[in-house]
Amino acid sequence: xxxxxxxxxxxxxxxxxxxxxxxxxxxxxxxxxxxxxxxxxxxxxxxxxxxxxxxxxxxxxxxxxxxxxxxxxxxxxxxxxxxxxxxxxxxxxxxxxxxxxxxxxxxxxxxxxxxxxxxxxxxxxxxxxxxxxxxxxxxxxxx
Numbered sequence: 001x002x003x004x005x006x007x008x009x010x011x012x013x014x015x016x017x018x019x020x021x022x023x024x025x026x027x028x029x030x031x032x033x034x035x036x037x038x039x040x041x042x043x044x045x046x047x048x049x050x051x052x053x054x055x056x057x058x059x060x061x062x063x064x065x066x067x068x069x070x071x072x073x074x075x076x077x078x079x080x081x082x083x084x085x086x087x088x089x090x091x092x093x094x095x096x097x098x099x100x101x102x103x104x105x106x107x108x109x110x111x112x113x114x115x116x117x118x119x120x121x122x123x124x125x126x127x128x129x130x131x132x133x134x135x136x137x138x139x140x141x142x143x
Contacts, residue, residue, distance in 0.1 A: 061106035063089065063125060063140055064098035065113055070123050070140035077139045082124050083115035089125070 062071045065086065089111040090102030098104055104111070107127050116122035122141045129136050 059095065059097050059105055061104075062098055063104040063107060063113065063123070064101055065123055067101065068142040069098060070142050072138060073122065073141035074139040075136075077124060077137050079137065081117050081139070082126075082137065083117040086113045086115055086123065088112055 060071050062069050064070070087102065089104045089107045089109055091098075091100065091104070092107070092109050093103055093105040096105060104125075107125050111128075112126040114124040114126065116124055116139065119141075122139055125138050125140060127136055127138065128134070
């Protein structure tokens with residue numbers, strides 16, 4: 001074999017390999033009976049006895065304060081943005097949206113709620129990260 005024949009053979013094998021990979025994966029995806037369009041959501045709900053994971057996924061992290069629901073605007077902030085202490089999280093919800101003042105579906109009881117120094121539509125929650133044991137400050141906004 002000469003150089004050009006070897007090059008042509010390698011190129012041919014590469015094209016065949018790409019053809020198999022591209023079209024082979026496409027055929028498997030079409031025949032996949034467990035794809036998202038074939039999942040019975042009602043059956044999954046029945047199989048999940050507690051419903052905890054599903055319920056948490058349906059609701060964004062939130063805190064209710066002064067009859068307003070606040071959701072996360074910024075995962076962290078500088079301490080210079082912290083205003084006066086307003087209170088603390090009094091109730092923790094395992095699922096759902098907060099409906100009473102002092103309730104949260106993401107922050108533990110005792111997390112401190114502060115006013116935002118520069119924007120009265122926002123509050124700041126001081127909480128302890130359970131993984132790092134570090135104090136965090138999260139900005140939440142009423143929308």
